[in-house]
Amino acid sequence: MMRAPLVPTPQEEQQKRCEDYRSLLTIDGKKVPDPLVDLKSGWEKEEEVMQHWPPTMYADMAEYLVASGEVDLRKRLMGDYKDGKALVFVL
Structure with missing residues (x-):
């Protein structure tokens, strides 16, 4: 029996990318705001x-x-x- 690797479907790849992205937004079990979605305004100035x-x-x-x-x-x-x-x- 050959043990060829499974090739994920495009939907499975997209789901994996979403899960990976969500895991990056979790620090010490707490979800931080998504800078691409949640932080459209309210950014602080770099100098401050x-x-x-x-x-x-x-x-x-x-x-x-x-x-x-x-x-x-x-x-x-x-x-x-x-x-x-x-x-x-x-x-």
């Missing part, structure tokens, strides 16, 4: 909410991007960072 953002350094962002698997990306990002630092001393 930036104070609540965690401190993030260039190296933190580079480390995150490197963790995605791009080895050459780290070299380029760190090279750009060092070039920028050197430029500050020249100017």
Whole structure:
């Protein structure tokens, strides 16, 4: 007997995508508003909410991007960072 993988129907694929999307909107068992549907208005200004953002350094962002698997990306990002630092001393 062959064990061929089951191919989901388009309806099953759509249902799976909806379930996955709904699961992204659930944090610690609590549903958060859907930004594409529930939050048409009432957005806060970036300047006002930036104070609540965690401190993030260039190296933190580079480390995150490197963790995605791009080895050459780290070299380029760190090279750009060092070039920028050197430029500050020249100017």
